[in-house]
Amino acid sequence: xxxxYSIEELVKKAEETNRPISDLVVEYEMNTSDLAREEIFNRMxxxxxxxxxxxxxxxxxxxxxxxxxxxxxxxxxxxVVQEGxxxxxxxxxxxxxxxxxVATVNATMGKIVAGPTAGSCGIIPGALLAxxxxxxxxDEKIIRGLLTAAGLGTVVARKATLAxxxxxxxxxxxxxxxxxxxGIVEMMEGTPAQVSAAFALALKNMLGLVCDPVAxxxxxxxxxxxxxxxxxxxxxxxxxxAGIKSVIPADEVVEAMGEIGDALPKSLKETARGGLAVTxxxxxxxxxxxxxxxx
Amino acid sequence: MEKLSIFEVMGPIMIGPSSSHTAGAVRIxxxxxxxxxxxxxxxxxxxxxxxxxxYKGHGTDVAIVGGLxxxxxxxxxxxxxxxxxxxxxxxVEFYRFEMPNAHPNTIKLELTRFDGTTLEVVGSSIxxxxxxxxxxxxxxxNLTGKYPTVWILHIDKPGIIAKVTSTLALNGxxxxxxEVFREDxxxxxxxVIQTDQDVSEDVVREINSFIGVxxxxxxxxx
Numbered sequence: 001x002x003x004x005y006s007i008e009e010l011v012k013k014a015e016e017t018n019r020p021i022s023d024l025v026v027e028y029e030m031n032t033s034d035l036a037r038e039e040i041f042n043r044m045x046x047x048x049x050x051x052x053x054x055x056x057x058x059x060x061x062x063x064x065x066x067x068x069x070x071x072x073x074x075x076x077x078x079x080v081v082q083e084g085x086x087x088x089x090x091x092x093x094x095x096x097x098x099x100x101x102v103a104t105v106n107a108t109m110g111k112i113v114a115g116p117t118a119g120s121c122g123i124i125p126g127a128l129l130a131x132x133x134x135x136x137x138x139d140e141k142i143i144r145g146l147l148t149a150a151g152l153g154t155v156v157a158r159k160a161t162l163a164x165x166x167x168x169x170x171x172x173x174x175x176x177x178x179x180x181x182x183g184i185v186e187m188m189e190g191t192p193a194q195v196s197a198a199f200a201l202a203l204k205n206m207l208g209l210v211c212d213p214v215a216x217x218x219x220x221x222x223x224x225x226x227x228x229x230x231x232x233x234x235x236x237x238x239x240x241x242a243g244i245k246s247v248i249p250a251d252e253v254v255e256a257m258g259e260i261g262d263a264l265p266k267s268l269k270e271t272a273r274g275g276l277a278v279t280x281x282x283x284x285x286x287x288x289x290x291x292x293x294x295x
Numbered sequence: 296m297e298k299l300s301i302f303e304v305m306g307p308i309m310i311g312p313s314s315s316h317t318a319g320a321v322r323i324x325x326x327x328x329x330x331x332x333x334x335x336x337x338x339x340x341x342x343x344x345x346x347x348x349x350y351k352g353h354g355t356d357v358a359i360v361g362g363l364x365x366x367x368x369x370x371x372x373x374x375x376x377x378x379x380x381x382x383x384x385x386x387v388e389f390y391r392f393e394m395p396n397a398h399p400n401t402i403k404l405e406l407t408r409f410d411g412t413t414l415e416v417v418g419s420s421i422x423x424x425x426x427x428x429x430x431x432x433x434x435x436x437n438l439t440g441k442y443p444t445v446w447i448l449h450i451d452k453p454g455i456i457a458k459v460t461s462t463l464a465l466n467g468x469x470x471x472x473x474e475v476f477r478e479d480x481x482x483x484x485x486x487v488i489q490t491d492q493d494v495s496e497d498v499v500r501e502i503n504s505f506i507g508v509x510x511x512x513x514x515x516x517x
Contacts, residue, residue, distance in 0.1 A: 004299075025301060033300045043302060050308050067352065106311030109354050109374050115305045117423065118314045124305075150305035157304055163422045165315070216349035218312035272349075289352065 002028050004154045007196050007250040014192035021182075021192050022144040025151030044143045044150075047113045051102065051125035054112050058101025061108065067289045069219045070107050074100035077227070091134045092231050099126025099230035103223040116153045116162040119169075119218045120176035122226030124149055127180040127233040131187060141187050149183035152199050152250075159251065160258030164211035165270040167261025173222075173229045174206030174257065180233035181240065190241050198240035200250040202233055207253075208260055210268035212275025215286035221276055307424060309368040315400055316346065316353035319420025321373060322517055324362015326428050326440050327404050327416040329514045337386045337407035338363055344399035346420075347391040359402060360387055367517075368424065398427075434476045434485035440517040442471050442489035445499070450507040451477045451484040459486065459502055468492045483509065 002013055002024055014021050029040050059078040064071035077097040080086055086093035103122035106112045112121040128145045131137070153162065156175050161167040181198035190198070206229070214220040246253070267274030276282050309318040328334075340359055342350050350356050354373070360380050361373035372379060380387050394401055398419035406414045417430035428438035431446065438444060445463075449455045456475060463470060469491040477484035494513050502511040 029301050032298050033302070044305070047302075047305060047308065109311055109317075109357075111308065111369060111371060112311050113306055113308050114314050114318070114424065118309065118311050118317070121311070146305060147301070150301035153304035154299055154301050157299060162304065163315075165422060215352060216345070217352040271345075290348075 001031060004028050004151060005158055007152060007155050007199065007254070010151065010155070011192040011196045020144065020148075020186060021151060021195050022147040022186055025147045028151065028154075041143060044146050045139065047115075048139060048142055048146065050111055050113050051129065054102045054105040054110060055098045055125060055129065056101075057110060058103075058105040059097065061101070061104050063108070065107050065217075065219055067215060067217055067219060067285065069214065069217070069285065070104055070223050073223065074104045091130050092234055094133060095126045095130035095230040095234055096227040098129050099123055099227040100223060102126060103226035107217070107219050107223055115149075116157070116175055116179065117164070117172045119164060119222050120172040120226065120229070122223070123173060123176035123229045123233065124180045124183065126226065126230035128183050128187065130230070131184050131234065135188070137187055145183035145187035148186035148195060149179035152182045152195075153179045155251070156254050156257075159254045161261060167258065168209060168264045168269050169211040169225070170203075170206050170209040170257055171261055172211070173225050174203055174209050177206055177229040177233045177236070178203035180230065181236035184233060184237035185240055188237070188241060194240045194243075196250045197245050198237045200246035200248065200253045201239055201244070202236035203250075203253045203257060204246065204248065205232065205236070207257055210264060210275050211270040212268055212277045213270065213272055214277050214282040215289045216272035216277070217289075220282075303423070307368060309424065310354075310358075310371065310373045313353045314424040315420045315422050316349065316355045317358045318368040318424035319400065319422075319426050320346075320355045320358035320402065321362040321366065321368040322424065322426045322440060323402055323404075323416075323418035323420060323428070324359045325365070325367065325517045326418065326426065326438065326514070327406060327414070328363050328365055329517070330416060330431060330446065330512065331406050331408065331414050332512060333408055334365070334383070335363060335385065335406040336409050337388075338380070339388050339390065339405035341390045341392040341403040341405070343392055343394045343397050343401040343403070346400050346402060350389075356389060359404075363404070363406070431485065433478060436474060436476070436485070436487045437472075438487060438489070440514075442491070443493050443516055444514040445488045445490065445494055445502070446510075446512045446514065447486040447488070447502060447508060448510040449484055449486060449505075450509070451479075451481050452507055455505065455507050456486065458505055459488070459508075462498060462501055463488070463490065463494070466495070466498050468494055468498070
């Protein structure tokens with residue numbers, strides 16, 4: 001019985017049985033939650049629906065958050081994509097717009113799917129849905145990408161952590177980016193080994209990322225970091241699909257992430273007591289915001 | 296190791312912006328509402344630690360009130376919960392407080408029912424929307440909201456625990472975790488039983504009828 005304790009085991013089993021990773025993740029979930037195959041697909045489809053609605057809503061957002069730090073960034077990016085005036089063209093700018101949209105909805109108390117956390121909720125929908133839109137992939141394919149991403153994240157939850165307070169932002173946006181990279185490879189029908197490589201390549205490049213939110217809010221640097229991490233997932237998937245491997249295996253990268261998380265000082269793990277949060281501007285914003293209406 | 300659903304990693308569907316400061320706070324409110332078993336007339340809400348620092352920015356205030364009104368973590372009414380409480384004539388007060396040795400994301404709730412009786416609940420949001428209820432009135436507990444739960448207040452005397460557990464056994468209900476807490480010998484005790492199966496109304500009624508049992512409340516998983 002597959003337990004999702006190791007990515008290597010997941011890849012090995014997929015290769016041996018000649019099945020996609022998403023199939024094995026579904027079987028794991030059937031054993032874990034007593035849900036039928038169809039119910040699992042339906043539940044992931046419900047997640048996908050919430051992601052799509054958040055993208056739609058976030059792209060129309062104009063009202064700033066209470067702190068004023070985030071307002072219409074997603075709408076701006078979407079407008080440039082719409083006009084065909086982007087620098088990179090294709091999938092990446094679209095992923096930036098979609099990821100910004102979901103993260104903006106989160107910051108303004110809208111409905112999102114925590115994947116793996118609320119603070120990193122824009123990355124997976126941003127990356128996967130941009131690939132799906134440009135490559136014209138159907139919902140079934142996207143759901144398989146989401147299942148794969150969820151399976152990879154489950155291993156991280158077991159081996160390390162998904163909480164910024166325990167591991168810094170590498171555990172949230174770093175892992176979300178790695179999960180998305182693996183999901184994209186699955187959607188593009190890459191091999192199980194390529195899924196693992198994409199995951200490892202993405203996470204390696206996010207190691208050490210700290211959680212230093214201004215005023216303790218899920219806004220700066222979080223919202224724009226969601227966009228950057230979505231583009232990073234696409235880059236990792238691109239490398240993996242070209243057959244580029246990670247020298248350090250995925251499971252060892254996850255272990256390194258956990259170890260780095262433990263070594264990070266508390267001031268850089270969601271306490272808003274270090275990094276960007278204590279810059280001159282960060283402190284000024286925090287004072288202005290916290291001074292507003294709180295006794 | 297504990298079971299871990301992929302939907303805990305890709306999910307839950309929730310109102311942002313923070314699993315710990317928003318969704319977790321809603322769930323603490325949901326648990327307290329179930330323990331109270333009716334809509335509170337007065338909600339006194341005390342924030343400790345990180346909750347006290349950033350409760351407005353993360354909407355912890357609207358989240359806890361939404362949870363106490365019975366809204367789930369994905370209910371968009373949460374954003375308007377303060378107005379909804381006001382319309383219902385519910386008195387809502389927020390305070391900051393210090394609780395020694397408590398988790399940084401801790402809330403104390405002092406809730407008053409329509410008949411004037413009160414309930415005090417302390418809960419912590421421990422990350423990713425997961426919660427622990429650590430105190431009900433003066434009784435220490437360790438409730439996660441993940442399992443069907445029976446909360447019993449009873450006189451501390453021989454035989455009551457045996458009667459309750461055998462009633463559950465006879466109804467095919469397996470006990471996953473159980474905690475008994477008393478302040479003094481022979482005084483009022485609290486028994487919290489988390490089970491693997493749902494507990495029917497009949498079973499709850501039966502336990503309630505035992506001599507020495509002052510209250511038996513069933514709390515479905517949230």
